[in-house]
Amino acid sequence: MSTEMNIEEVQASLDRSPFISFMQLQVVSIDQDKQQIALKMPMRPEFERGAGTGQWHGGAIASLIDVAGDYALVMKVGGGVPTVNFRTDYLRPLMNTDLTATATVRRAGRTIAVVDIDVTNDEGKLCAVGRGTYLPVVG
Amino acid sequence: MSTEMNIEEVQASLDRSPFISFMQLQVVSIDQDKQQIALKMPMRPEFERGAGTGQWHGGAIASLIDVAGDYALVMKVGGGVPTVNFRTDYLRPLMNTDLTATATVRRAGRTIAVVDIDVTNDEGKLCAVGRGTYLPVVG
Amino acid sequence: MSTEMNIEEVQASLDRSPFISFMQLQVVSIDQDKQQIALKMPMRPEFERGAGTGQWHGGAIASLIDVAGDYALVMKVGGGVPTVNFRTDYLRPLMNTDLTATATVRRAGRTIAVVDIDVTNDEGKLCAVGRGTYLPVVG
Amino acid sequence: MSTEMNIEEVQASLDRSPFISFMQLQVVSIDQDKQQIALKMPMRPEFERGAGTGQWHGGAIASLIDVAGDYALVMKVGGGVPTVNFRTDYLRPLMNTDLTATATVRRAGRTIAVVDIDVTNDEGKLCAVGRGTYLPVVG
Numbered sequence: 001m002s003t004e005m006n007i008e009e010v011q012a013s014l015d016r017s018p019f020i021s022f023m024q025l026q027v028v029s030i031d032q033d034k035q036q037i038a039l040k041m042p043m044r045p046e047f048e049r050g051a052g053t054g055q056w057h058g059g060a061i062a063s064l065i066d067v068a069g070d071y072a073l074v075m076k077v078g079g080g081v082p083t084v085n086f087r088t089d090y091l092r093p094l095m096n097t098d099l100t101a102t103a104t105v106r107r108a109g110r111t112i113a114v115v116d117i118d119v120t121n122d123e124g125k126l127c128a129v130g131r132g133t134y135l136p137v138v139g
Numbered sequence: 140m141s142t143e144m145n146i147e148e149v150q151a152s153l154d155r156s157p158f159i160s161f162m163q164l165q166v167v168s169i170d171q172d173k174q175q176i177a178l179k180m181p182m183r184p185e186f187e188r189g190a191g192t193g194q195w196h197g198g199a200i201a202s203l204i205d206v207a208g209d210y211a212l213v214m215k216v217g218g219g220v221p222t223v224n225f226r227t228d229y230l231r232p233l234m235n236t237d238l239t240a241t242a243t244v245r246r247a248g249r250t251i252a253v254v255d256i257d258v259t260n261d262e263g264k265l266c267a268v269g270r271g272t273y274l275p276v277v278g
Numbered sequence: 279m280s281t282e283m284n285i286e287e288v289q290a291s292l293d294r295s296p297f298i299s300f301m302q303l304q305v306v307s308i309d310q311d312k313q314q315i316a317l318k319m320p321m322r323p324e325f326e327r328g329a330g331t332g333q334w335h336g337g338a339i340a341s342l343i344d345v346a347g348d349y350a351l352v353m354k355v356g357g358g359v360p361t362v363n364f365r366t367d368y369l370r371p372l373m374n375t376d377l378t379a380t381a382t383v384r385r386a387g388r389t390i391a392v393v394d395i396d397v398t399n400d401e402g403k404l405c406a407v408g409r410g411t412y413l414p415v416v417g
Numbered sequence: 418m419s420t421e422m423n424i425e426e427v428q429a430s431l432d433r434s435p436f437i438s439f440m441q442l443q444v445v446s447i448d449q450d451k452q453q454i455a456l457k458m459p460m461r462p463e464f465e466r467g468a469g470t471g472q473w474h475g476g477a478i479a480s481l482i483d484v485a486g487d488y489a490l491v492m493k494v495g496g497g498v499p500t501v502n503f504r505t506d507y508l509r510p511l512m513n514t515d516l517t518a519t520a521t522v523r524r525a526g527r528t529i530a531v532v533d534i535d536v537t538n539d540e541g542k543l544c545a546v547g548r549g550t551y552l553p554v555v556g
Binding site: 087089091092106107109114116126129131133 | 365367369370384385387392394404407409411
Binding site for chain 4: 294295296297298300301323324325326327328329335336337338340341342344345360361362363364365366367368
């Protein structure tokens with residue numbers, strides 16, 4: 001029996017987490033063959049760096065990166081995949097835009113998985129990148 | 140004229156940011172000589188990984204690391220210090236506890252600053268570590 | 279006057295460094311439009327983890343990643359570009375093979391540049407990845 | 418039976434690796450209780466960035482960081498401990514000096530270990546820092 005999740009199951013799994021639910025993440029697309037998932041995150045006032053600036057705080061961007069990297073694996077194994085560590089690089093300010101994170105599995109080994117995450121703005125411009133290491137669940 | 144901030148000024152600066160304000164960060168201590176700041180973050184329902192578990196989501200921990208690292212520099216220069224990149228390592232699950240992040244400047248150069256951040260639980264046990272690179276503001 | 283280097287100039291620049299010269303790096307290709315460079319590194323006995331195993335030590339792989347990331351920028355600006363920090367992830371053991379590192383600039387800003395580096399074996403299999411931050415030279 | 422190594426056993430283990438042997442690493446001290454090891458690395462012409470400059474190439478520094486972090490664990494478990502990933506931050510140029518790397522285990526869990534590595538020059542000044550994740554050997 002396959003443990004792969006479809007787009008509705010991934011969305012339902014995201015929505016079950018209070019933290020992710022607060023982030024209002026929406027699944028844009030999943031591709032099990034490419035081991036890739038895209039998530040969208042709308043601005044909300046609590047995520048602004050400075051009041052009324054429309055600028056995303058870096059912590060919200062890092063949170064998106066962590067979740068997107070995680071779910072590129074979760075959607076495959078059907079369960080929780082703890083983050084070991086991850087790196088966030090900020091390339092450009094993100095202002096007055098939704099965020100889209102596209103996470104791609106670079107390696108899913110027996111002991112360790114590595115995922116790359118690109119974050120783009122509404123114009124598709126690359127604004128932040130992440131790289132995370134996760135512990136794959138042994139079924 | 141010194142640009143160093145005292146504890147009330149640091150707290151006021153934190154509170155002005157909607158994102159940080161939502162995180163309810165409290166300054167525990169600052170030490171300008173040691174270039175060290177400690178911030179406390181209480182649990183709130185929106186930060187739980189799973190509903191009712193009392194477990195912190197990793198994204199909230201990463202956000203705390205970013206802010207603490209940043210403010211170890213902000214309290215010195217008196218203004219914004221953009222994050223270049225940072226790394227978060229999760230060492231133990233954080234459950235049913237406040238978080239305390241202690242950030243220590245390892246190097247504040249002319250072009251780049253590096254800060255280490257330790258995150259402990261209520262018992263003082265080390266549960267996560269961060270390391271961030273920041274662009275110091277040229278006065 | 280352009281500061282862009284051609285393939286012979288990049289090779290000559292690599293060869294001038296004792297460390298890189300010892301690594302015996304060869305430029306495979308450069309693409310200024312894609313901001314991409316590929317470097318090849320042959321095994322030598324000093325780079326083995328265990329004697330006679332044919333397995334690369336991780337330190338040699340990390341060194342290759344640092345140099346490849348650096349030269350994706352050097353070939354553009356025509357001079358030294360200091361590394362701020364970099365991360366190395368090992369995905370598979372590298373044994374009895376040359377290494378090829380392909381470095382691609384993800385962002386070359388005014389203050390900070392970020393480069394991704396993929397390391398493959400003779401069969402083109404991805405075995406390690408790097409991500410580095412560099413300080414672009416101001417001309 | 419303990420698997421802990423004494424200083425002579427650690428030195429002998431280092432010397433058996435062609436790569437580490439080429440680096441001429443010497444154990445300065447080990448402390449099993451503190452989970453800390455210090456290694457010294459002398460300059461050799463092959464490690465210079467530019468010929469005759471006396472400046473260390475960053476790749477050699479990163480290699481030292483990887484090995485020191487690894488051996489903070491190896492000395493405990495008595496066998497190989499693969500590196501998952503590591504980060505290197507350069508804080509100051511290292512010129513005309515030996516390097517000393519002091520590696521301290523921050524967490525040695527069942528599945529993942531995290532080690533911090535500080536690199537100082539002959540005057541004890543902090544010049545680079547590393548943080549590595551390793552897979553502890555299950556005995």
